[in-house]
Amino acid sequence: MTEMPSHARGASWVRTRLRSAPWSAVALGMLVLVTAFLAAVLPRAVEVYETDGLRTAVAGAPPESTVLELKTPQPGFERSEGARADAVRPEALAAVGARARALLPEPLRADPAQSAYGVRTAKSLQALDRWLPRPDGLPPRFTLLAQSGAAAHATVREGRLPAAGRVGVDTGAVEGAVTRETARALRLRVGSTLTLAEYPDRPLTVRITGVLEPRQPQRSYWSAEPVLRSPALVVSSGRPPQFYWEAGVLLAPGAAPALLGGQGEPERYWRFAPATGRLTGSDAPALVAAVASLEDGPALVRMRGAAGPTAQLSTGLEQVIGAHTRTREAITPVVGVAVFGIAAVAVVVLLMSGGLAAARRDAELALLRARGASLRGIAGRLLAETAVPVVPAAVCGLLLALLVVDGARLLPALLGAGAVALLACAALPVRAVVAHRRPRAHRERDDLAHARPGGRRAVAELTVLVLAVGSVAALRRRGTDGSGDLLVSAAPVLVGVVAALVLVRLYPLPLRWAAGPAGRLRGVVGFLSLARSGRSPAAVAVLPLLALLIALTTAAFGGSVLTGVADARERAALLATGADARLDTADGSPLPAGLARAVREVPGVRQATAVGFAYAAEHASDRTRPLPVIGVEPDTYARVARQTGLGGFPADRLGSADGVLGAVASPGVAERLGRGPRRLATDSGVVTVRITAVSPRTPAAPEGEFLLVDAAGIERFAGPTTLLAAGAGLDAKALRAAARGAGAGLSVTVRAEERAALADSPLQTGAERVYVWAVVAGAGYAVLALVLGLLRTAPERAALLALLRTLGLTTRRGRRLIGLEALPQALLAAGGGVAVGWAAVRLLAPGVDLGRLALSGAPGATVPGGAVLRADPWSLVLPAAVTVLLAGAVAVAQAWWAGRRTPITHLRAGDMR
Structure with a gap:
């Protein structure tokens, strides 16, 4: 067998x-x-989730922090005017940009849709036109950018996009466009003419031909240089400091040679917006190494071979990735x-x-x-x-x-x-x-x-x-x-x-x-x-x-x-809000009449109280550190403080006797003022206070120093500017509807939304x-x-x-x-x-x-x-x-x-x- x-x-x-x-x-x-x-x-x-976190960190950071900007000064004066003009024309810049994009080390990749190139004035130019707004008497200044891709990133609301025509180094007039925000702030419209200084023999004239509405204004094309999208009030370095407007004007790409004739320190630039679609969580160390090589390493040497020996690359991407x-x-x-x-x-x-x-x-x-x-x-x-x-x-x-x-x-x-x-x-x-x-x-x-x-x-x-x-x-x-x-x-x-x-x-x-x-x-x-x-x-x-x-x-x-x-x-959400909901006026004006009553009728609101702010100096000669004096209605405010768990106190602590107001103070204020009567000069009048209770926090100012008093005891009290509402299940949508119905200019902060934003x-x-x-x-x-x-x-x-x-x-x-x-x-x-x-x-x-x-x-x-x-x-x-x-x-x-x-x-x- x-x-x-x-x-x-x-x-x-x-x-x-x-x-x-x-x-x-x-x-x-x-x-x-x-x-x-x-x-x-x-x-x-x-x-x-690590990959999603890295992509969100890069995509959600401000573009001015993540964009890779390769820039080089204007061509040297040893060249002829024609050669200098040819070096900044769109064809030459596009060719350099293509070579530089190909040299980006892995895993860095550029997003072509949000990347741009062009020529700009590194130093803003002063406007000579007297009709432009001057907040403190200083003339506005404009940054000129001959940037590519305007037609794909903007909608023309008025006029048309600027054209270049035949522009050379000695051209004295060019066409430009501004965004709606810039036009509104500086009172510009189609046909306006800007006369800009910083040119040796004659000013540069920029005629506004279009008012633009940015598409995706928060993306890199518009936000890598925020002044191009939105004007800003800038403070001068003099004494006393003064404010002036700083804005951007978009020129046609072919108008770049005109910038070479002035003293605005023109420079060529190529901005590469990082593409996040192919990043993975394990790419973070390689990204940091690639950025370091681009800023001061072998990759920068290769970039200089494409853009010129004086090219520099700058970015804040390594800080974003480091935080992540x-x-x-x-x-x-x-x-x-x-x-x-x-x-x-x-x-x-x-x-x-x-x-x-x-x-x-x-x-x-x-x-x-x-x-x-x-x-x-x-x-x-x-x-x-x-x-x-x-x-x-x-x-x-x-x-x-x-x-x-x-x-x-x-x-x-x-x-x-x-x-x-x-x-x-x-x-x-x-x-x-x-x-x-x-x-x-x-x-x-x-x-x-x-x-x-x-x-x-x-x-x-x-x-x-x-x-x-x-x-x-x-x-x-x-x-x-x-x-x-x-x-x-x-x-x-x-x-x-x-x-x-x-x-x-x-x-x-x-x-x-x-x-x-x-x-x-x-x-x-x-x-x-x-x-x-x-x-x-x-x-x-x-x-x-x-x-x-x-x-x-x-x-x-x-x-x-x-x-x-x-x-x-x-x-954290409670300290950011002070209560379950907070309503503030945008400009510090008093709350609209009837707002408190409308808020109390919102489903879920159990208590609401209005507060106002005045400021006083603890010493007559000391105006550098104003003390917040918060005027409240004692009964309702005490109930809100107890419900939120932020420094609850008996309402009778804010009572008054013989013209002296009872006050609840933060520990630092109580230590400095003492427990005896103290006379304070506020911007709403003179008050005499005696500290009757000490609390580390209070809903109206959850993270700062404060002095709570009865608002009825302040003679020229301007009125409440903040409304605090308590109620765990309040309806945020109904609350905003009540705020809109009471008046315009109110900001609504809801504690539940703040808590959700933290996660x-x-x-x-x-x-x-x-x-x-x-x-x-x-x-x-x-x-x-x-x-x-x-x-x-x-x-x-x-x-x-x-x-x-x-x-x-x-x-x-x-x-x-x-x-x-x-x-x-x-x-x-x-x-x-x-x-x-x-x-x-x-x-x-x-x-x-x-x-x-x-x-x-x-x-x-x-x-x-x-x-x-x-x-x-x-x-x-x-x-x-x-x-x-x-x-x-x-x-x-x-x-x-x-x-x-x-x-x-x-x-x-x-x-x-």
């Missing part, structure tokens, strides 16, 4: 095993699919905590699945070893058996991740899914080889009561302890800002691991102490439950407890992070989304670990319950026994999780600054004391309570299922007779 080949025997083994336990293979495949999906999608999600990089480096370690948490729990669950399968087949594998099977043969067959459901599941998880998150690299996702497949395939063979490395005739006890940790385990535990101490110390010393250290990100996970190892060592002690008194009780349920808990297999106790503690620690830390971020944004950065939203889902997935794995641990001992528990029922134990007591047996481990995990989560937050809080995660969407926003990490009670207690309830529910379900079958069925399980 021909012997079957080894590969055929392996295939037969795999088919037989999969047919005998199909649901176990399906369950393993589903676990691997979900885990591989998470391992593949997490790095892709992080890369996508600092924010990302501050956010990454915080997100890394969640990623490490879910990764650790997933590894534990995969190891548990392999350990559960090895324990279920322990007798089978022991018999194979006793009959002479080699470890290599057993491991190979188990590996093949496991790989059949695992590999396709891992591939499906990878493909699903690629479909869900697009626009990221394949390699990190492939490595993540491959690591999951490798771990899932190796868990069962390795566990079986370790357990059966020597043939044994009977199974030894491996419960907690009998197990004695060896030297190797002690060394491993000490190593983990050293790593945990080092990570906590590093985090507290260096913090998360720019550290980029994996050990720092793993700190909460390592704390949870150390706690799990300590609890596993201490776990048998209270059970042994409690078993003695329980044995003297009349019933057997308490004693049996404690004895059974203490005799649970060590592997079954360690891995679920490890998974639960890591998950609970990660959940507590993550919940505290999210709560701290929300609190910081809430506080509109892709880095913030992406990091928070990854954090939330990582914590949720970690909690799911923890639940699965708990269920797997209980299912591991379910057959033994059911058999014991059947045996005890044959001995007279009632069904009710049997169910109570199962429930009490599962309770100690659940209580240990829950209590340990709460304690470890609280300890981790307290240990790591000094090194965690949530400011960049919370407030990077608004660079100017601040929170007093910083955005610090604080323990969140709900994040500590809720997951622990769910753990206990779930353990009880699983135990009840097991007891109910066991009760449906007769005791004989359980006792004869595995009996072939």
